[in-house]
Amino acid sequence: MFAFAVGDSLVALDAVKIDTTDQARILRGGQHFQQTCLSCHSLVDFVNDPVAKELGLSKEQMPVWPEDSWNGHPPPDLSLIALSMSPDWLFTYLRTYYVDKARPTGYNNLVYPNTNMPNPFVDMQGHQVLINPNYFDKNHAHGEQFWYRVIKLKETGRLSPAEFDDYVDDIVQFLTYVSDPSVHARRQIGPWVLGYLTLFIMVTYAYFRLVGKDYFQSPKSPPPH
Ligand code: HEC
Known part of the structure; x- marks a missing residue:
């Protein structure tokens, strides 16, 4: 069961252009996934795909979490996440972490408020903070603002903002392919x-x-x- 819905986003979702024919990009996204996500998230439905084979992804590498780990919010399998949410949701979610001392992880998120997922990009993206610290004191309608009117980059990480967007974009291309790999088979x-x-x-x-x-x-x- 999901503890949130797409409508919970506090900001409008950015649009991402998906191209499932771009093999190089999908593979690159897969490598980013291995580096940044695979320590917590599995892709169990994906292991027999040629792209998974090329990446060297195997079931043994994939984490399995007991239901009660992570305070009852273990990292879910992401095989179908691009279908159950959407590429736009993923693209915006992964780029809207901001510093929030009140959260156990030290970060909160504008698209998935109070997410239990730690910010995986601190070293790459740097820190984003609320532009107006009193933002949540006011009554804002959900999903109408653009995120860049609510948070700003305070300290850059080792990637420039454009490089970071590309990095996340690659991961979203990969996860979209993962959620429907037969697109590729059909084309072949x-x-x-x-x-x-x-x-x-x-x-x-x-x-x-x-x-x-x-x-x-x-x-x-x-x-x-
Ligand atoms: C340190 C562990 C960890 C890492 C690394 C991590 N996540 Fe997560 N992720 C979590 C946890 C825990 C949740 C559950 C959050 C919740 O339920 O509040 C989660 C939730 C999610 C969700 C929401 C899905 C849902 O159905 O609830 C998405 C999407 C997601 N992660 C994508 C990613 C991606 C993409 C990466 C790599 C860039 C990544 N995560 C890296 C721990 C992690």
Whole structure:
């Protein structure tokens, strides 16, 4: 059961352009996932995919958490997260952590308020803080503001803001592919189907050229009397 809904976001979601044909980018996102997410999150439905094989992802590497670990909020499997939430949600969620001393992890999030997930990007992104510390004292409508009107980067990490956006974008491309890898299989099968049909038509045509000649020609008209 989810303790939140998409509508819980305090800010509008950024749009992310998904391209599941960009193999290089998907692989890069997979490598980022291995570096930054796999210590906590599994992708159990994904292990038999060619991309998973290329990344060297195996079930043995994937964490399994008891229900009662993490105060009852263990990191969920993310195989279908891009479908159950959305790429836009993921892209905005992962970029809207901000410092909040009141939270046990030291960070809060604008898209998933009070998330139990520690900010995985502190060294890469740096720290974001509320522009107006009294923001939550006022009554703000959910999901109408843009996040960059609510939080700002106070201290840059080892990636520039543009590099960090790209890094997260790669992960979102990867997770979107993971949630529907057959997109790729369908594209690979396409040319074979067309090839088969072409061959079928050629063989049929040749056959009729050989056999059909007699078949289609009207019987020789009787010689005139
Ligand atoms: C240190 C462990 C840890 C790391 C590393 C981590 N997460 Fe999480 N993540 C969690 C926990 C714990 C939750 C559950 C949060 C909750 O229920 O409040 C969570 C929740 C999530 C959710 C919400 C999904 C849902 O259905 O609740 C997403 C999406 C997510 N993580 C993505 C990622 C991505 C992508 C990365 C890598 C960039 C990552 N996480 C790295 C611990 C982690």
